[in-house]
Amino acid sequence: MTKSGTKTVAYRWHLRKVMADHGMHSTTKLVPLLADRGVVMTSTQVYRIVTGEPERLNMQFLAALCDIFDCTPNDLIEPYVASSSTRGRKAAAGAVKAPGKPGGKNRPTRAVIKSADS
8 A cells, every 4th residue: 555645844033033133123114114014904913923833824915025025926925844754655645534513513615635646
């Protein structure tokens, strides 16, 4: 039986470091710079994006950050493999999710991205 690997990828968000490298230590200073590039955000929204790890990124926002700090997306986002496991192809293909309990909340199933050779 051939085994294929399943990877879980994650990322590190380096906006705070990039800001510090450019002498910017206050998130409120970023608000007007973004607005100058057509990205209007409140100081609270900017603070959350700088101090946390956003789950989604608007491409205009990302392009504005790259312009402001004269950097590339690679300077802001560092992807890495969080975990890796191997399982047989038959087990992965035949896996069926058990139905939810009656009366429970219906929640979407997280998408799993697989390479073409798996």
